[in-house]
Each structure stands twice: as structure tokens, then as C-alpha cells.
Amino acid sequence: MTKKSNVNLLFFRAWPDTIESRAPLLSALQKIDTSFLMVSQHRFPDAFTTFVSALESALKAGLNTSTEKRADFKTLLDAAHKMHPNFTSIDSSQTRLLRDTRNTFEHFGFSPKDDSQSARLLLEIGVQLLDDWLSQAFALPLLDRSEKNGCLDWETGKHLRYSMRFFAKQAKEHEANFTHSVYTLGHSIRWRCRHSYMSDWESELANDWSAQADLSHHKKEQLQRLWLDHWNFDCPVCGEYEAFVCKLGDLCEDLQLEDIVIKEGLCVNCDFTLSPALSWMAQDLCSDQFEDALRGLTNA
Numbered sequence: 001m002t003k004k005s006n007v008n009l010l011f012f013r014a015w016p017d018t019i020e021s022r023a024p025l026l027s028a029l030q031k032i033d034t035s036f037l038m039v040s041q042h043r044f045p046d047a048f049t050t051f052v053s054a055l056e057s058a059l060k061a062g063l064n065t066s067t068e069k070r071a072d073f074k075t076l077l078d079a080a081h082k083m084h085p086n087f088t089s090i091d092s093s094q095t096r097l098l099r100d101t102r103n104t105f106e107h108f109g110f111s112p113k114d115d116s117q118s119a120r121l122l123l124e125i126g127v128q129l130l131d132d133w134l135s136q137a138f139a140l141p142l143l144d145r146s147e148k149n150g151c152l153d154w155e156t157g158k159h160l161r162y163s164m165r166f167f168a169k170q171a172k173e174h175e176a177n178f179t180h181s182v183y184t185l186g187h188s189i190r191w192r193c194r195h196s197y198m199s200d201w202e203s204e205l206a207n208d209w210s211a212q213a214d215l216s217h218h219k220k221e222q223l224q225r226l227w228l229d230h231w232n233f234d235c236p237v238c239g240e241y242e243a244f245v246c247k248l249g250d251l252c253e254d255l256q257l258e259d260i261v262i263k264e265g266l267c268v269n270c271d272f273t274l275s276p277a278l279s280w281m282a283q284d285l286c287s288d289q290f291e292d293a294l295r296g297l298t299n300a
């Protein structure tokens, strides 16, 4: 895999040398960029349908199908299975659901009621299927499972892995809102692309590190006054040192250390916010730092 200066991608760090000669592979990766941008804008059905288009383009590129030849999703998948019989463990009922849902959105539109299902299908079927295909056809895994060889950039890969982990957790719940599974992915992209949405003067202000540090300090003091029992962690999204202020459950004298839990959290640098309904996510994202803090108390 190499990186070429004339290939314009947002969330990738590497791609095959053949990207420009194996059409429509470049288009597939650009659609994945667009799908992630749609996640950051809370347009989950749009993100889902764009991701399925990316999958179709990747299938065509891997199969060396002419871009002018029309081939539906099922035909492409059948050909992919013929070329690589064991390329995925996703079964035909799941791929049918993916295709039918995409077709319904394409023909009839969607509503906010479709948000959770879109996030679910994106993570449960779409990401897995595309990752399996890119690995087989291009030796190019989408997800950085080994933390060494994925084609997404490090931040995007990290947050997509979080999304898959949160999805696995939420899939055991009854009536989960699966948009929560892609919550950090969306916030990370909004944070990284924030200057694109700013006017010049806003961008200049955002780059004034001294003013931003004062603002963060002021917000942290306010939060710490509001949340008497709190711990500060490095932010799991922007990475700022001790900027993610977390409210702890009520602490009392006879409380055991193992009973200390995070109730909610807010980053004073990037405004990443986890409400009490998402305390489980705060606990998960801060688990290593949380264990360190507990060990510090034990050794005190």
C-alpha cells in the first residue's frame, strides 16, 4: 500500500497502488469518506445508503467489472462468492436485509425513526462485509484490528473499532438506540473537520491557544463546582490532558472502591458530552484511566 498525492481522501492513510487503475475503487473509498461525514451530521440513513454504494463499488473494482456494465447488488455478491468462496461469514438473509433496506430508503426516503436501524445495519453487516471484501480482494482491511495494518487513518480506525465494540454491547439490549454506537466516531469527525464549518474570524479565535486555554480552564472550574465528586480524564476524543471532567456516583464514607462509577462526562476542550444515559460509554472509554485512578486511591 502506498499513499499518492493525487488521490484525495479524508479518512484514509493508505490504499493500494492500483487505486486509480482499478475503477471504481477510488470512488468506493470516497463514498466511505462521505458516509462517515453523514454520520457526523447525524444523517444515519444517508450514511447507510452511501456505505452500501461504497460496498457495490468495491465489489465491482475487486471483480474487475466494467463500470459501464449494470449489475445489481445480488449479482455482484454472487460473483464475489464465486471468486472468493469463503470471503465472509455474513449470510444471504443479512445481505438481503441490507439491500432491501437500502432500496426502500432510495425509493421512498426515510425518517428519524430509521436512524437506529441504519446505524445497526451499517455496523452489523455493512462494515463487516466491506472489511471482508477489501481484505480478500485487495489485501486491504478497513479496520485496523492489529493496530498496524488498517487503511483508515488512526483516529477514524480507533473510533470505528469503538463503534463495533459498543454495537456488540448494545446488541444484547432490548430496544437499543444504535446511533449511540457511532457517537464517538461522529464527534471525532466533527471535531477534526470543525474549521470547515467556521468563518475566518471563528477559525482565528479557535486557533488562539491562549484564549482557548482560558476558556477551558473557566469551563472546568464551573463543572468542578457543580459536580463536587468528579475525576478528570484525558479526553477519549480530542486527547486533551485531563479535559474530560466526569461526575462520579455519590461518594460516602463507607463506599467500597469497586462501587465508584462514572455518571456522566464533558470535555472542556472539544465539548464531547456523555449524558447519564451514556454513563456506560464513559465507563468503557475511560476504563484504563479509571483503573489507574482506583489503584492510586488503593495505594494512598
Ligand SMILES: [Zn+2]
Residues within 6 Å of the ligand: 235, 236, 237, 238, 239, 240, 243, 267, 268, 269, 270, 271, 272
Ligand atoms: Zn475532548
